[in-house]
Amino acid sequence: MMETTFLRPYSKVSGCDAGSSDRKVYSCVTSGPRPIDGSSAQAVVEALQRSCCEMRWNAVQTRQLPGREGIEPLRRPQEAMAEPLFDSYATAYDQALARSLAASGEGRDYFARGRIGWLSRRLGELHFKPASVLDFGCGDGFTVPLLREGLGARTAVGVDVSDESLAVARERHASESTTYTHLDVYWPAGDQDLAYCNGVFHHIPLAERARAVAIVRESLKPNGLFSLWENNPWNPATLYVMSQCEFDKDAITLSAPETRKLLRAGGFEIVCTDFRFIFPRALRMIRKLEDLLFRAPLGTQYQVLARRA
Numbered sequence: 001m002m003e004t005t006f007l008r009p010y011s012k013v014s015g016c017d018a019g020s021s022d023r024k025v026y027s028c029v030t031s032g033p034r035p036i037d038g039s040s041a042q043a044v045v046e047a048l049q050r051s052c053c054e055m056r057w058n059a060v061q062t063r064q065l066p067g068r069e070g071i072e073p074l075r076r077p078q079e080a081m082a083e084p085l086f087d088s089y090a091t092a093y094d095q096a097l098a099r100s101l102a103a104s105g106e107g108r109d110y111f112a113r114g115r116i117g118w119l120s121r122r123l124g125e126l127h128f129k130p131a132s133v134l135d136f137g138c139g140d141g142f143t144v145p146l147l148r149e150g151l152g153a154r155t156a157v158g159v160d161v162s163d164e165s166l167a168v169a170r171e172r173h174a175s176e177s178t179t180y181t182h183l184d185v186y187w188p189a190g191d192q193d194l195a196y197c198n199g200v201f202h203h204i205p206l207a208e209r210a211r212a213v214a215i216v217r218e219s220l221k222p223n224g225l226f227s228l229w230e231n232n233p234w235n236p237a238t239l240y241v242m243s244q245c246e247f248d249k250d251a252i253t254l255s256a257p258e259t260r261k262l263l264r265a266g267g268f269e270i271v272c273t274d275f276r277f278i279f280p281r282a283l284r285m286i287r288k289l290e291d292l293l294f295r296a297p298l299g300t301q302y303q304v305l306a307r308r309a
């Protein structure tokens with residue numbers, strides 16, 4: 001049975017400010033309340049958000065938005081873009097990933113929990129307790145509830161460019177404290193304690209990476225932390241796994257020094273770089289060694305933990 005929802009007033013939709021050009025939409029959805037099904041509500045809300053972002057984009061361009069001068073959204077809403085690669089993998093992402101990870105003997109869950117466990121340890125050392133978490137490039141939302149639970153956060157928001165992946169995320173990993181938003185309608189509000197991002201930047205074209213860093217930075221509170229995980233191109237096993245992965249064909253990897261440079265240029269100071277996941281399942285008896293070797297660039301993945309400067 002379809003979920004029944006009553007639309008909220010426009011002025012309450014994701015903190016948008018209603019403008020005159022959108023009052024028609026506002027009055028049309030508030031001449032109720034009237035029941036509509038969940039998917040229609042989502043579509044209307046996203047249409048409102050897109051329109052809202054367009055207004056704010058225009059305001060930023062013409063410098064009419066007090067306090068937001070000079071802050072450029074990641075890209076113009078609705079800007080022409082090829083269909084995101086991950087739209088075609090939305091429902092089959094799990095299987096495609098499992099095939100490429102097979103050589104490690106481990107599955108997606110092992111790596112996701114391993115990243116969050118390590119991040120949690122680092123945050124503990126810093127006495128940093130995030131109440132709000134952003135998953136930038138959340139894909140099908142698999143990690144979002146793990147992040148919220150594993151780090152003890154109250155809210156989590158997943159952002160992605162793939163509509164299809166976001167639809168899967170909403171279907172499989174929705175909760176009252178979790179939201180999923182398309183990048184086109186996401187406006188960074190400087191209200192997140194922590195941003196997490198895994199395996200995304202190697203899919204972002206080189207020319208767009210600085211703007212992606214900017215949007216993460218603008219999402220964070222002052223001194224907020226950014227946990228950026230990437231595949232380590234210095235490890236031959238990583239390159240092998242990526243060569244077997246259907247959706248990594250167009251990937252352009254980043255080494256840890258390149259990631260640090262990108263983050264520093266984007267207004268972050270580096271807290272630490274840690275390399276993880278050295279041994280496959282067949283060598284799990286010696287995995288404890290990974291906790292001693294994290295500074296050596298051996299792991300198949302690394303985290304650069306950075307603070308909004």
Ligand SMILES: C[S@@+](CC[C@H](N)C(=O)[O-])C[C@H]1O[C@@H](n2cnc3c(N)ncnc32)[C@H](O)[C@@H]1O
Binds near residue numbers: 136200203212
């Ligand atoms: C390999 S998947 C990783 C998904 C998820 N982070 C995980 O660990 O399972 C890469 C994701 O990055 C997203 N992506 C690609 N370019 C992006 C961009 N410019 N901004 C945000 N997400 C992007 C893709 O749509 C895809 O969902």
